[in-house]
Amino acid sequence: xxxxxxxxxxxxxxxxxxxxxxxxxxxxxxxxxxxxxxxxxxxxxxxxxxxxxxxxxxxxxxxxxxxxxxxxxxxxxxxxxxxxxxxxxxxxxxxxxxxxxxxxxxxxxxxxxxxxxxxxxxxxxxxxxxxxxxxxxxxxxxxxxxxxxxxxxxxxxxxxxxxxxxxxxxxxxxxxxxxxxxxxxxxxxxxxxxxxxxxxxxxxxxxxxxxxxxxxxxxxxxxxxxxxxxxxxxxxxxxxxxxxxxxxxxxxxxxxxxxxxxxxxxxxxxxxxxxxxxxxxxxx
Amino acid sequence: xxxxxxxxxxxxxxxxxxxxxxxxxxxxxxxxxxxxxxxxxxxxxxxxxxxxxxxxxxxxxxxxxxxxxxxxxxxxxxxxxxxxxxxxxxxxxxxxxxxxxxxxxxxxxxxxxxxxxxxxxxxxxxxxxxxxxxxxxxxxxxxxxxxxxxxxxxxxxxxxxxxxxxxxxxxxxxxxxxxxxxxxxxxxxxxxxxxxxxxxxxxxxxxxxxxxxxxxxxxxxxxxxxxxxxxxxxxxxxxxxxxxxxxxxxxxxxxxxxxxxxxxxxxxxxxxxxxxxxxxxxxxxxxxxxxxxxxxxxxxxxxxxxxxxxxxxxxxxxxxxxxxxxx
Numbered sequence: 001x002x003x004x005x006x007x008x009x010x011x012x013x014x015x016x017x018x019x020x021x022x023x024x025x026x027x028x029x030x031x032x033x034x035x036x037x038x039x040x041x042x043x044x045x046x047x048x049x050x051x052x053x054x055x056x057x058x059x060x061x062x063x064x065x066x067x068x069x070x071x072x073x074x075x076x077x078x079x080x081x082x083x084x085x086x087x088x089x090x091x092x093x094x095x096x097x098x099x100x101x102x103x104x105x106x107x108x109x110x111x112x113x114x115x116x117x118x119x120x121x122x123x124x125x126x127x128x129x130x131x132x133x134x135x136x137x138x139x140x141x142x143x144x145x146x147x148x149x150x151x152x153x154x155x156x157x158x159x160x161x162x163x164x165x166x167x168x169x170x171x172x173x174x175x176x177x178x179x180x181x182x183x184x185x186x187x188x189x190x191x192x193x194x195x196x197x198x199x200x201x202x203x204x205x206x207x208x209x210x211x212x213x214x215x216x217x218x219x220x221x222x223x224x225x226x227x228x229x230x231x232x233x234x235x236x237x238x239x240x241x242x243x244x245x246x247x248x249x250x251x252x253x254x255x256x257x258x259x260x261x262x263x264x265x266x267x268x269x270x271x272x273x274x275x276x277x278x279x280x281x282x283x284x
Numbered sequence: 285x286x287x288x289x290x291x292x293x294x295x296x297x298x299x300x301x302x303x304x305x306x307x308x309x310x311x312x313x314x315x316x317x318x319x320x321x322x323x324x325x326x327x328x329x330x331x332x333x334x335x336x337x338x339x340x341x342x343x344x345x346x347x348x349x350x351x352x353x354x355x356x357x358x359x360x361x362x363x364x365x366x367x368x369x370x371x372x373x374x375x376x377x378x379x380x381x382x383x384x385x386x387x388x389x390x391x392x393x394x395x396x397x398x399x400x401x402x403x404x405x406x407x408x409x410x411x412x413x414x415x416x417x418x419x420x421x422x423x424x425x426x427x428x429x430x431x432x433x434x435x436x437x438x439x440x441x442x443x444x445x446x447x448x449x450x451x452x453x454x455x456x457x458x459x460x461x462x463x464x465x466x467x468x469x470x471x472x473x474x475x476x477x478x479x480x481x482x483x484x485x486x487x488x489x490x491x492x493x494x495x496x497x498x499x500x501x502x503x504x505x506x507x508x509x510x511x512x513x514x515x516x517x518x519x520x521x522x523x524x525x526x527x528x529x530x531x532x533x534x535x536x537x538x539x540x541x542x543x544x545x546x547x548x549x550x551x552x553x554x555x556x557x558x559x560x561x562x563x564x565x566x567x568x569x570x571x572x573x574x575x576x577x578x579x580x581x582x583x584x585x586x587x588x589x590x591x592x593x594x595x596x597x598x599x600x601x602x603x604x605x606x607x608x609x610x611x
Contacts, residue, residue: 183369184374186337186366187366187368187433188374189358190339190360190366191385192358192389192390193389194389201385206374206375
């Protein structure tokens with residue numbers, strides 16, 4: 001009987017385990033294995049050598065690209081957090097009726113009905129040299145010359161990131177905020193807390209798990225992105241994803257794998273550090 | 285006996301759209317009174333309390349405390365403090381920090397905060413738990429912390445929203461004694477909202493019975509219990525029989541009903557239920573007009589002359605035990 005129950009436990013767990021092994025563990029193992037292989041201009045061959053890593057860590061391009069990736073992640077994080085927190089706060093505490101909360105929340109998700117690429121590319125006619133933004137500003141007399149930095153710059157890359165990923169901040173923060181007992185806000189008012197004090201001493205501390213989950217979403221998405229950087233920087237900026245994509249384009253799979261492994265470890269370390277600050281388990 | 289520090293409702297009204305939650309109630313609470321707002325759910329007692337606390341806007345009328353109109357002041361400037369039904373302790377703060385929260389908001393330095401929070405925790409006997417977090421406390425302990433947090437603001441009036449409803453019956457009785465002791469020691473007014481009549485009778489110097497957004501009857505607890513004016517009050521307070529007689533309704537306490545031989549006394553009935561309650565025996569009898577009355581007899585009286593189900597009895601009461609009811 002006992003061994004029977006043992007067996008049924010394994011059987012119940014196996015489909016999901018199988019899916020994870022095939023689609024998550026196996027590819028990562030494969031990438032790791034290939035990262036130790038060797039490559040020439042026209043072929044790759046199985047081996048166990050550290051050449052790819054030696055080259056990666058020996059080149060200062062790597063450091064600049066990683067630094068640039070961190071920069072994108074950090075700036076995007078700041079903006080998505082500010083906007084995401086504000087939107088979630090508005091939805092959770094200012095919109096009183098559940099009906100409106102749901103309606104406005106759905107409104108936030110409407111952009112997600114189209115693909116990432118479409119949403120991104122639609123910025124180009126807006127931000128371009130003769131685009132909507134520049135021509136409007138010129139017609140208002142704010143500027144004489146079109147602004148060059150609007151498109152194909154770090155500005156446009158980060159703008160697109162913020163646009164694409166803010167919702168990933170809104171959702172977990174909104175979710176945590178909805179679980180805050182409204183009488184806590186009243187208790188804070190009872191204790192003489194001003195609106196800002198309530199925000200700082202009650203709402204933000206209690207929203208930390210949501211902020212942390214949103215942060216993990218945004219940071220991992222930005223760290224792993226390559227298409228946004230390519231389109232919005234006009235191939236003028238690079239991040240780690242672009243570096244990997246270049247290697248793949250040149251069929252340098254071992255080198256691409258090594259970069260991917262380093263990126264994976266970096267992101268895992270970032271998440272590890274974030275999780276030390278906040279216990280998100282009670283959220284899940 | 286009016287006093288300058290008294291709490292008073294003047295035509296206090298709360299409307300939500302078209303529905304009236306509190307309908308022009310007026311009442312005067314003397315300083316240092318333990319008062320219970322008693323009524324079924326939806327009677328407006330909680331809305332009333334929340335209007336006093338400042339968590340609900342006043343539609344019309346006013347709340348006066350110590351002679352000033354506090355109806356439109358922010359909660360912290362009213363001289364009231366509220367203890368929430370769910371206690372509303374900040375889950376991310378330790379017991380000490382919860383109690384000291386209002387001091388922190390005022391910008392008082394940490395040493396002073398810790399000292400005064402310590403005093404308050406002493407008062408509610410929770411000093412040993414100062415470093416714990418709310419999730420590590422039992423319901424009764426959380427409640428003490430919530431009390432300490434409310435009292436540290438030195439309120440003139442403490443508002444308690446169904447404070448005992450989340451506790452198990454045993455703890456409820458103990459916290460009841462605790463609340464009463466605190467109120468006596470502090471000498472401030474307690475306004476306690478409850479739907480439990482036993483709680484109200486046990487604690488209150490004055491009770492305000494509410495029904496349908498109005499005060500049904502209010503006054504000193506014994507006066508109200510001894511002489512209910514409406515059938516609602518008599519029924520809600522319990523231990524009363526509401527008896528419809530040809531010349532109107534009356535309320536008679538169950539323990540004032542006496543058994544007589546059949547065909548004597550003022551009413552004739554047939555016993556439908558006998559319930560042994562330890563010190564007492566509750567006898568239910570069906571009387572004319574499809575009504576039930578309950579007589580509470582001491583066990584000595586009942587077992588001195590035991591009755592059986594279905595037996596016919598006469599029921600009698602003293603004239604002064606009958607209270608005519610208006611509605």
